[in-house]
Amino acid sequence: LESFKExxxxxxxxxxxxxxxxxxxxxxNPITDTKIPSDYLVKxxxxxxxEEEYLNSCIIKYNADDAVCISNxxxxxxxxxxxxxxANNVSCN
Numbered sequence: 001l002e003s004f005k006e007x008x009x010x011x012x013x014x015x016x017x018x019x020x021x022x023x024x025x026x027x028x029n030p031i032t033d034t035k036i037p038s039d040y041l042v043k044x045x046x047x048x049x050x051e052e053e054y055l056n057s058c059i060i061k062y063n064a065d066d067a068v069c070i071s072n073x074x075x076x077x078x079x080x081x082x083x084x085x086x087a088n089n090v091s092c093n
Contacts, residue, residue, distance in 0.1 A: 009045035009082075014038050014059070029059075031075035037061075040070055043081050056081070063088075 004010045015038030017023045027036045040061045047056045058080040059071040069080030069089040078092040085091050 004044075009043060011041050011043045011060075014040050014042055017042065029071055029075050031071075036070070045082060047082060 014023070014027065014036060018025045018027070018038055025038075028034060029036060036059060040059050042057060042059055044055060044057045046053050048054050057073050058069065060067045060080060061070055062068070066088055067080075067083060069077055069083065071077060072079050072081075072092075076092060078090045079085075080089050083089045
């Protein structure tokens, strides 16, 4: 939790959250209705400015060293986390 205070983000493997019963084992994307594999990661992070900060989240996976957007907080495969727009994180427009 200290790193979350400093970095304002935390990345956790979905399987760990499932094993500890924080989330159900058959977690599905609400948009595509497909099961989210347990080796994917959920990133929880603080977004906004110092006056209005809020907690946001997304689901990502890693291909080699590249983070690939799987789902933003609404379930869409775009605009993930605070990653720059790229081939792995396409714009939602």
